[in-house]
Amino acid sequence: MATKPSTTEKVLRLARQKxxxxxxxxxxxxxxxxxxxxxxxAGLLQRSGRGLYLLADGDYSANVTLIEAARRVPHGIICLxxxxxxxxIGTQLPHEVWMMIEKRAAxxxxxxxxxxxxxxxxxxxxxxxxxxxxxxxxxxxxxVAKTVADCFKYRNKIGLDVALEALRECLRGKRATIDxxxxxxxxxxxxxxMRPYLEALA
Numbered sequence: 001m002a003t004k005p006s007t008t009e010k011v012l013r014l015a016r017q018k019x020x021x022x023x024x025x026x027x028x029x030x031x032x033x034x035x036x037x038x039x040x041x042a043g044l045l046q047r048s049g050r051g052l053y054l055l056a057d058g059d060y061s062a063n064v065t066l067i068e069a070a071r072r073v074p075h076g077i078i079c080l081x082x083x084x085x086x087x088x089i090g091t092q093l094p095h096e097v098w099m100m101i102e103k104r105a106a107x108x109x110x111x112x113x114x115x116x117x118x119x120x121x122x123x124x125x126x127x128x129x130x131x132x133x134x135x136x137x138x139x140x141x142x143x144v145a146k147t148v149a150d151c152f153k154y155r156n157k158i159g160l161d162v163a164l165e166a167l168r169e170c171l172r173g174k175r176a177t178i179d180x181x182x183x184x185x186x187x188x189x190x191x192x193x194m195r196p197y198l199e200a201l202a
Contacts, residue, residue, distance in 0.1 A: 011035050012044060012055070019137030020067050021045070021053040052112075065113045067137040069097040072115075073108045076101045077129055078141040079118060080150055080158060086132075087144050089175065090165045100125060100142070100150075118154060123187045145176035149184035152193050164197060171201050178202055 005013070011031060015021045023033045036053050039045040045053045052068055063086060066078055078086065081094040096116045101108070103121035128146025131138050142150065148170050151163035170176050178198065185194045 007031055007035055008039065011039060015045065015053065015055045017136060019135040020071050022051055022071055063134045065097055066139050067134055068113050069099060069115055070137065070139045072110045073099060073101065075105065078139060079147065080154060083142045083147040084166055086141055087147065087175070089144065089169045090162065092162060127187050128184055144170055145180035146184045148176065148181060149188040149190060152190040153188040167197055168201060
């Protein structure tokens with residue numbers, strides 16, 4: 001007869017499944033949040049931010065802050081410099097997690113990790129999203145072509161040089177097709193801005 005797992009085992013299993021635990025994850029399984037404090041004291045979990053817990057012996061990647069951001073703002077999408085970094089395009093090393101939220105959404109109050117928010121609506125918000133598995137967690141991140149188009153759309157905030165670097169590397173590394181770039185240029189309404197650079201680099 002199989003032995004029923006202890007509450008500690010249940011919590012650690014959840015941490016392995018989700019990558020990062022929140023208090024609400026325990027509540028959904030009828031487990032008191034006190035177990036998080038106990039497991040931290042025992043050295044089995046570690047607190048990474050207010051209300052966020054990681055396995056103490058977990059082998060987490062450099063993208064763990066993206067998971068933390070996605071847990072804090074589950075309806076947001078990793079964008080712009082953070083998406084470029086995830087896709088290993090360009091030389092930008094953002095100190096914040098850059099995230100797109102819906103135009104009418106309330107601005108999230110997040111103490112950790114440090115985040116920078118941008119707004120979009122309609123197709124400009126919903127299109128080009130891919131869900132990636134990072135350290136056992138699922139994170140919504142814009143794909144390469146959408147991210148390049150977004151860089152041109154928000155060029156006044158990130159710099160045209162960053163957008164051009166992303167476009168050059170995207171084309172040189174064949175990370176997206178011309179058709180894909182035109183598609184998202186149209187969705188982001190930056191066809192006229194991108195046209196001369198696409199024609200020069202294609």
